[in-house]
Amino acid sequence: MRIKEQKYILPDGREITIKSAGPEDALKVKLHREATAAETHFMAREPEDGELNPGKIAEGLISVAESERDFMVSAYIGDELIGDLGVTLVRPHIKYLHRAYLGMSIRQSYTGMGLGSFMMKLALDQAKANGFEQVELGVYSDNDRARHMYKKMGFKEYGMNPRAFKLKDGTYRDEIIMANIFE
């Protein structure tokens, strides 16, 4: 499904368009994901993992757009995609139908201006409307900003995957498992 288009105004007055990226945006999504992977170590990929395949991204975006419950919350300034959030069913089996997984990233120069909180609120409201009972995510233990924002938006920390990530400098980071259980 695709969400209804809306606007978010940054503190400096610039206007952000929030809508769902579709297959037509595959190249923009690729550029965004490659850029955010290079900006911090908080994303799953490193640039050295190689370029993303726009065809595969387009397939994923088609599948999300055609799904009744999965959706994207994408942020654009002008024509450039600067925020990427996806909510997807954990697994299409009866015992998992109440659970959604969420991943998100915003370009560094647009962080810390309330956009992430806005996108998250929208995603949680839509997830509820789509029949999910909880939204789950994993976050790097040293990602203080993300952990703060997720807690502010109702997520709780339920567990930890020790040494889930080994960085290029040889140090490890735990993955913190969080969920927002709708009650």
Ligand SMILES: CC(C)(COP(=O)(O)OP(=O)(O)OC[C@H]1O[C@@H](n2cnc3c(N)ncnc32)[C@H](O)[C@@H]1OP(=O)(O)O)[C@@H](O)C(=O)NCCC(=O)NCCS
């Ligand atoms: C994590 C992310 C999605 C948050 O979005 P955002 O637009 O920056 O978040 P917001 O501006 O809405 O909110 C950030 C909050 O963190 C707080 N914050 C900022 N830096 C912080 C820090 N170092 N420690 C704790 N809190 C911090 C801000 O004060 C704000 O809280 P408040 O609303 O209570 O004042 C975004 O920063 C991002 O994409 N970062 C890079 C990639 C990433 O980390 N993705 C998440 C992977 S799980």
